[in-house]
Amino acid sequence: MNELIPLMVIVPLMAALLISAFSRFNTVTKIFAFVVAICLPIIPIASNYGLHYFGGYEPMLDNVTNVMFHPAITYSFTFLQQIFIAMVGLLTFLVIFIYLTEYKEVSGPYLFLLFLGTAAVTAMLLTDDIFHMFVFFEILALAQVGIVAASSISYSNEMALKYMILGSIGSPMMLLGIGFLLAMTGSVNITDIAAAVHNGLVDITSPVFLMSLALIFFGWLYASGLPPFHTIKSGIYSKAEPHGAALLQSFTVISMISIVLVMFRIYSTLPIFEVLIVFFSILAMILGVSLALTQTDFRRMIGFLAVGELGFIGLGIGLGTQYSITAGLFQALNEITITALLFIGFGAIVNATNEVDTRKLGGLLAYHPKVSIMLLIGGLAMAGVPPLSGFQSKLMLVQASLSCGYPEISILAIVVSIATFVVFVKTYYSMFLKPKPEDLDVEHKEVPRAMIFAMGILLIIVIAFGVYPDVVTDGIANFVGGIL
């Protein structure tokens, strides 16, 4: 069944190309997009764990040095890849389902971008080739720009252009860093590079090696939306269509963890590497949440909260123990579901009121009780209220930082969670609980059923992971044990 491993990338990629080419056949496009979207979460669940060597070039053993070399582009599929690819596949399905039911005439190029982004993040998770990862990182950046630019929200084009301009700094720096690594090790295979570094074949104090870390790290900051890219990242979330933003944030989280795990395998011997990750993660938490507290546009508010939550993921990985990395990766999985739930739920409110300013909203609990309750649970999960999934991952992070001897980080994580709770309560009160302003025109139309369905599915996952975290954390811990 290992033939299914490359299909996880090929299926969405081919679907993107075919939909783009035949988009004038509206009904066929809709049916085809729906069928492919259903397949996306099924393929990783049906596939066995293992490796796939493109071109069939299996690893070679050098009998002199007794080192294994990987000549092919290799895809590695383990529990971690399975759970994240299945999750992003499910989210892509939900987003495409919402989009297909929302519009009678669908846009082929927009569906192309959604499938292309999914294919790119899947490849980034699977690949064991750093240049291959960079190529899909670039494709992902372009797909993200396209998804934002295709939105009907004002200034979306401007925000997309700004993201692209900033990407023109982040991406070449990352490529240059990869070039330095290639120059030092003669390989772009991550396993080979890590083996060369850990076996002492590369001088880790060499300025070229250190510069490669600086450059790849900078590219990672751009991909993850950590400071100094937190403003643009929250900006693109707020300017994309709500379902598009739900998918965009999952792309960000997955590109963040796939690049940081690669960096971890190569640079973990340098103590400064973990310090840098912790520093930027703390900065993201502080900046993200404090700016979220000052927002009146609720889409921007969730955008900043999403950036703040990325800090928790980085923190877990930066602490560098098996438990903390497991906690960070579990937090990543939770963030994908919770933030998607919030973006879709608040999108339903935009749909009903055409208003995003919390000062002009109010009394919506009476109009949309189902959405408001689901949003309330989603917000509580993000703030880390038990027994929801966010609580489990944040508790693990607090315990991990305490056991590493950093009680300050534990206190900071708790303070950030409290501030996140304040942000959510403030926004929830402004939108749902305070009296409805007289000039607010609430359209008496139902929230699309597809949105309620998507929120319901995500909510079930949030509660299930909260009650049974071991279902996921055991598998992630095994994976982490393998890379440490």
Next chain:
Amino acid sequence: MKLYDQIFDIVKQFKKLFAPGPVTNADVSGIVTAEIFLIVSLVLSAILLRHVSVLLAGLVTLILTIVLISNIPLIPKFKIEQDDSLEKMLFYAIVTLAILGVFLYWGGNLV
């Protein structure tokens, strides 16, 4: 009364952040929380320096606390620096890249 006037002046400054719209109680509460959160979290982060040197951590924490409290309100200044201006985003991106590069290249024993 002096402290009350000082705090009231700060709240008046928040108004500018929300111009031209109205300022609600929830918004002011949010900004005050952000102000306190910012000071607390930065001071907490400074305590982490104890892993490098306890004396350094003590000094930095003390100086940071005094600087932050004497400069309140921080959020209006802070928010202006974090707006959607491309120039500011580019500036901070390039400054970060330069610091990362310089620190790792010439960091010596610190790296």
